Amino acid sequence: MRTRQFAERAALSAALSLSLLGLGTTTAAADTSTSLPISSYRDMAVDAAHQQVFLSDPFGDSVLVTDYTGQVVKQIGGEAGAWGVALSSDSRTLYVALRDAGAIAAIDTATLQETARYDTGTGAGAYAGPTSLALAGGKIWFGYSTDTWHGALGSLDLSGPQPVVTRDQGLDTFRGAPHLAATPQDPDTLVAAESDGNAASLAVYDVSTGRADAQARRVDPGPDGCASLQDLALTPDAARVVVACASPYYHQAFRTADLSDDGRYTTSHYPNSVAVAPDGTIAAGINGASSPDVYLFPQGDSTAFHTWDFPASSPYTTNTLQSGGLAWAPDGSRIFAVTEDSGSSSLSLQVLNHPQVDTTVTVRAPASSPRNQDLTLNGKLVAPVGFGTGSTVDIWRLDDPLAGEGTMIGSATVAADGTFSYTDRPRAKGAVQYTVQYYGDARHAYAYGSVTVDITSD
The missing domain is CATH 2.60.40.730 (SOR catalytic domain)
Structure with a gap:
C-alpha cells in the first residue's frame, strides 16, 4: 500500500x-479530416522542414500542398500527369514524375514554384512517361513503361554540370512501370516492384556504381503469391521490404538480401498501402469496407497495437483509403491518409495522430x-x-x-x-x-x- x-x-x-x-x-491530439480540392491522387511526400504535405493530382495536372492539419496552402498547376513524388534529403526540393509530360519537375519547397524540368527521354503518356520516383545512390530513380507490356528503370543524375539521364535498366523484370522504394539510412539500396499484371515481380538493386545491379529477384513472391501489387515500403535499415498486394489479404514482408519470406502483418481484404516510420513502426492500410482501414504494427510483430476505421458521410456510403495513401511525418508523430467517400467521390486528407x-x-x-x-x-x-x-x-x-x-x-x-x-x-x-x-x-x-x-x- x-x-x-x-x-x-x-x-x-x-x-x-x-x-x-x-x-x-501529455494528451493525445484529436485526429482531423479535411476535404481536398482534387479529384485524383497517386502519391504523397511529407516535408518536415516546412511542415507541408505534397499530394500528386495526375488527372488534374497539379500538386496540392497542405499544412500538417490538412489545410490547403497552394495548388501548383501545370504539372502534366503528376504521378510519383520524392523529397530531397535537405527538404528543399520536391521532385515530381510527370507521366504526361515525359519529364521530372523540381519544385522549391519554400516558394512552391517549379524551378526546373528534366526530360526523361521516355516519351509521354500512360505507357511511356515516368510514374514512380526514389532517391538512391546520389541519383533520382524513376520507373516507367516502355510499352503496354513492359516496364523499366531509369535515373536522373544532377551532380554534374549537366543533367544526365540513363534509361532501360531492369528490362527483363517488369511487365509494367514499377513502384520504387529507398531509405536514407541505406542509400545504395533500391527496391522495385511491378505495379501491373496479375503476379507481381519484386527486385532489389545495388545502385552504388550508378547502375542498377540486381541483387535479388522474385516473381509472385510470398507463400500465397502477390496479385495486383499496390504499394511497398522499406524498413529504415533497408533489411526488409513490406508490400501491399490486393491479394492475399494480409501485408507481407521479405528480406532484401535474398527476397525470402520474412513474415506477415495480419490485416484484411484488399491491402493497398504501407508506410514505415523512422523507428520501424509499420502503418498498413486496406481498401476494405467492413474492417479497420489502417493498422499499426511494431516491426516484426504480426499483431496490430492500434487501428483506425474512417467514418463515412452516411450509412449508405463508405470512406476508403486510396492506393498508396499513407505517409508518416518524419518525426513519427502522425500519419497522413488520403481517403475517398463513395457517395461523392470526393477526396479527404485524414491526419491520424500517433496514439499513446x-x-x-x-x-x-x-x-x-x-x-x-x-x-x-x-x-x-x-x-x-x-x-x-x-x-x-x-x-x-x-x-x-x-x-x-x-x-x-x-x-x-x-x-x-x-x-x-x-x-x-x-x-x-x-x-x-x-x-x-x-x-x-x-x-x-x-x-x-x-x-x-x-x-x-x-
Missing part, C-alpha cells in the same frame, strides 16, 4: 511540475549492497514503439519505505532500445526503495517501476 501511495503521489507531483513549467500533461501506447518500466538492482558504495540500477522501458532521442527517466529514493516520502536523486537517459542505468551511493542502512518514473510523451503513456535494496553496513 505504501508503494502504491508513493507512486500515486509521485505521478501527481510530476503532473503538477509539468503544469507549473507550462508544459502541461501502454509503457512498462522494469528496474533491476542487487538484493543487497554496502552503504557508501556505488549501487547501479539497470532498467528498461518497454512499449510497442521505440523511444526517441532525449527521452529520460527520473529516479526517486525512499530511505524509509514506512515514511511514505521520497527524494528525486537524478535522471537517466533512455537509449533507443529503452534501456537505462543509474548509479547511486546510498548512506542510510536498511531497506531502501528506488522508483523510476517515465513521464511519457505524445506516443508513450506515463509509467513507473520500483525495486527495494537492503543496504548493509560498510
Whole structure:
C-alpha cells in the first residue's frame, strides 16, 4: 500500500511540475479530416522542414500542398500527369514524375514554384512517361513503361554540370512501370516492384556504381503469391521490404538480401498501402469496407497495437483509403491518409495522430549492497514503439519505505532500445526503495517501476 501511495503521489507531483513549467500533461491530439480540392491522387511526400504535405493530382495536372492539419496552402498547376513524388534529403526540393509530360519537375519547397524540368527521354503518356520516383545512390530513380507490356528503370543524375539521364535498366523484370522504394539510412539500396499484371515481380538493386545491379529477384513472391501489387515500403535499415498486394489479404514482408519470406502483418481484404516510420513502426492500410482501414504494427510483430476505421458521410456510403495513401511525418508523430467517400467521390486528407501506447518500466538492482558504495540500477522501458532521442527517466529514493516520502536523486537517459542505468551511493542502512518514473510523451503513456535494496553496513 505504501508503494502504491508513493507512486500515486509521485505521478501527481510530476503532473503538477509539468503544469507549473507550462508544459502541461501529455494528451493525445484529436485526429482531423479535411476535404481536398482534387479529384485524383497517386502519391504523397511529407516535408518536415516546412511542415507541408505534397499530394500528386495526375488527372488534374497539379500538386496540392497542405499544412500538417490538412489545410490547403497552394495548388501548383501545370504539372502534366503528376504521378510519383520524392523529397530531397535537405527538404528543399520536391521532385515530381510527370507521366504526361515525359519529364521530372523540381519544385522549391519554400516558394512552391517549379524551378526546373528534366526530360526523361521516355516519351509521354500512360505507357511511356515516368510514374514512380526514389532517391538512391546520389541519383533520382524513376520507373516507367516502355510499352503496354513492359516496364523499366531509369535515373536522373544532377551532380554534374549537366543533367544526365540513363534509361532501360531492369528490362527483363517488369511487365509494367514499377513502384520504387529507398531509405536514407541505406542509400545504395533500391527496391522495385511491378505495379501491373496479375503476379507481381519484386527486385532489389545495388545502385552504388550508378547502375542498377540486381541483387535479388522474385516473381509472385510470398507463400500465397502477390496479385495486383499496390504499394511497398522499406524498413529504415533497408533489411526488409513490406508490400501491399490486393491479394492475399494480409501485408507481407521479405528480406532484401535474398527476397525470402520474412513474415506477415495480419490485416484484411484488399491491402493497398504501407508506410514505415523512422523507428520501424509499420502503418498498413486496406481498401476494405467492413474492417479497420489502417493498422499499426511494431516491426516484426504480426499483431496490430492500434487501428483506425474512417467514418463515412452516411450509412449508405463508405470512406476508403486510396492506393498508396499513407505517409508518416518524419518525426513519427502522425500519419497522413488520403481517403475517398463513395457517395461523392470526393477526396479527404485524414491526419491520424500517433496514439499513446501502454509503457512498462522494469528496474533491476542487487538484493543487497554496502552503504557508501556505488549501487547501479539497470532498467528498461518497454512499449510497442521505440523511444526517441532525449527521452529520460527520473529516479526517486525512499530511505524509509514506512515514511511514505521520497527524494528525486537524478535522471537517466533512455537509449533507443529503452534501456537505462543509474548509479547511486546510498548512506542510510536498511531497506531502501528506488522508483523510476517515465513521464511519457505524445506516443508513450506515463509509467513507473520500483525495486527495494537492503543496504548493509560498510
